[in-house]
Amino acid sequence: MTTVTQAEPTMIESMPAQSRGARPVEPLIFEKSVPGQRGVDLPPLDVPKAELPADLIGAPVNLPSIGQHDLMAHYTHLSDRNFSVDGNFYPLGSCTMKHNPRINEWAASLPGFAQLHPLQDDDTIQGVLRLLYETRTFLQEIAGLHEVSLQPAAGAHGEYTALKCICAYFKDHGQAQRRLVFATDNAHGTNPASCTMCGADVVAVKSVDGWTDLDDLKRLIDERGAENVAAFMITNPNTAGLFDSNIARIADILHEAGAMLYMDGANMNAILGKTRPGDFGVDAMHYNTHKTFSTPHGCGGPGAGPIAVNEKLASYLPVPQVMMAADGSFHLDCDRPKSIGKVRGFIGQVGVLIRCWAYISACGGEGLRNVAEKSVLNANYLAARLRDVYEMPFFAPEKGRFCAHEFVTVPKSLLEKGVTLIDIAKRMIDYDVHPPTMHWPVHDCLMVEPTETESKRTLDRFVDVMLQIARQIESDPESLHEAPTESVIRRADEVAAARKPVLVWEE
Numbered sequence: 001m002t003t004v005t006q007a008e009p010t011m012i013e014s015m016p017a018q019s020r021g022a023r024p025v026e027p028l029i030f031e032k033s034v035p036g037q038r039g040v041d042l043p044p045l046d047v048p049k050a051e052l053p054a055d056l057i058g059a060p061v062n063l064p065s066i067g068q069h070d071l072m073a074h075y076t077h078l079s080d081r082n083f084s085v086d087g088n089f090y091p092l093g094s095c096t097m098k099h100n101p102r103i104n105e106w107a108a109s110l111p112g113f114a115q116l117h118p119l120q121d122d123d124t125i126q127g128v129l130r131l132l133y134e135t136r137t138f139l140q141e142i143a144g145l146h147e148v149s150l151q152p153a154a155g156a157h158g159e160y161t162a163l164k165c166i167c168a169y170f171k172d173h174g175q176a177q178r179r180l181v182f183a184t185d186n187a188h189g190t191n192p193a194s195c196t197m198c199g200a201d202v203v204a205v206k207s208v209d210g211w212t213d214l215d216d217l218k219r220l221i222d223e224r225g226a227e228n229v230a231a232f233m234i235t236n237p238n239t240a241g242l243f244d245s246n247i248a249r250i251a252d253i254l255h256e257a258g259a260m261l262y263m264d265g266a267n268m269n270a271i272l273g274k275t276r277p278g279d280f281g282v283d284a285m286h287y288n289t290h291k292t293f294s295t296p297h298g299c300g301g302p303g304a305g306p307i308a309v310n311e312k313l314a315s316y317l318p319v320p321q322v323m324m325a326a327d328g329s330f331h332l333d334c335d336r337p338k339s340i341g342k343v344r345g346f347i348g349q350v351g352v353l354i355r356c357w358a359y360i361s362a363c364g365g366e367g368l369r370n371v372a373e374k375s376v377l378n379a380n381y382l383a384a385r386l387r388d389v390y391e392m393p394f395f396a397p398e399k400g401r402f403c404a405h406e407f408v409t410v411p412k413s414l415l416e417k418g419v420t421l422i423d424i425a426k427r428m429i430d431y432d433v434h435p436p437t438m439h440w441p442v443h444d445c446l447m448v449e450p451t452e453t454e455s456k457r458t459l460d461r462f463v464d465v466m467l468q469i470a471r472q473i474e475s476d477p478e479s480l481h482e483a484p485t486e487s488v489i490r491r492a493d494e495v496a497a498a499r500k501p502v503l504v505w506e507e
């Protein structure tokens with residue numbers, strides 16, 4: 001282990017950040033309210049005036065009164081203080097907070113899409129049906145699987161929907177006893193949650209050095225009875241940032257047991273156009289289009305979680321399904337007797353799917369391959385430059401162990417110097433870097449995903465920031481307990497914020 005002091009001292013550009021949060025604290029809109037001010041002019045009354053029935057009029061609501069410009073300034077000031085993927089480096093592992101090209105927003109807001117009504121007849125919405133059909137075809141091709149349903153609203157919802165299809169398949173084939181779903185111990189929390197939602201029992205499979213332990217998998221299948229296993233859920237590349245190259249062998253083990261292999265596709269950006277889940281034995285998977293195919297996301301939405309399945313599972317997919325007829329016209333097919341039914345209203349999250357179509361169409365095959373190459377290159381570049389100071393349990397290029405699109409660091413030697421992981425994460429805020437995912441998939445780790453859209457300049461600055469923080473830990477670990485010290489909001493009491501949020505303005 002090289003010591004931190006050997007790291008090259010470097011100038012860090014614009015450090016600490018000056019723009020964001022430089023304004024004085026913004027008052028609440030209620031505090032800016034001036035009685036009598038208003039931000040809108042209603043058009044003159046052109047219908048007979050009628051009084052509202054007294055029982056419909058409740059107690060007066062205390063709404064702020066504010067002029068249009070003051071209102072706009074208020075929200076602009078607030079947005080200045082926001083941390084955003086547009087303005088800042090956001091290496092949140094597993095979440096893929098990459099740049100979202102503006103042309104996608106333009107496409108999704110075209111009136112021909114945005115003003116459609118979901119109950120319009122098929123012959124009046126041929127354009128959007130065609131777009132959805134093409135999206136389905138793109139996603140089938142990228143997955144190497146037979147059929148895609150666009151209906152699920154997010155990745156977690158896709159997991160749930162696909163597991164429902166798998167359960168329906170087994171029920172239909174006289175194997176309703178297959179209720180066990182295996183998942184690796186480093187799986188995203190949504191995997192076991194989706195199993196529980198489907199009434200399946202979750203069995204954790206060990207991972208060793210970030211890889212699925214094949215012996216543990218085989219042992220568990222024998223122990224619990226192959227005839228009881230419905231599926232194994234695996235994320236590949238996984239949350240340790242590794243592509244599990246045993247994947248085809250894992251698929252064989254599952255298939256020999258008569259069970260299915262489910263892939264959590266949250267990390268598809270690392271393999272787009274390089275390899276296809278269907279080709280390495282996956283039976284069903286979900287996409288997170290908001291991660292892989294660029295929809296602004298965070299704080300729970302919006303998103304879309306299309307699922308791709310093999311031929312066996314196709315007839316169980318949700319309805320309606322968008323279809324192309326022999327004459328090239330498009331329609332919504334609800335006549336699928338084996339379908340599990342609907343998992344949400346209408347066809348899916350159309351606005352997000354339009355962005356997905358626009359992104360895939362703009363990239364094309366070459367572009368998607370480039371996405372995969374750059375996401376992997378960027379993560380390996382960072383890991384290689386930081387590993388002497390920030391230990392990386394799963395990254396060992398000299399042994400041929402590179403990372404995929406993200407890497408995990410457990411900075412043991414820094415933590416031994418009297419700081420906690422949260423101290424490091426909070427100090428990053430002072431340098432305008434969003435703290436990475438923490439304590440997952442292993443304790444005391446940071447999971448860093450630079451994504452494919454960051455420039456070398458940004459990556460180099462991140463390295464400088466991380467080395468600077470390491471130097472500060474060497475020289476004055478105590479000083480990190482207060483971090484962030486340069487941001488408008490200092491160290492927040494996270495437990496109180498989660499448990500006792502104050503959401504209502506009271507004078």
Ligand SMILES: *Cc1c(COP(=O)(O)O)cnc(C)c1O
Nearest residue numbers: 094154155156188190264266288
């Ligand atoms: C984000 C993520 C999910 C959940 O996806 P949502 O779209 O947020 O529901 C599942 N698994 C992994 C590995 C993820 O990163």
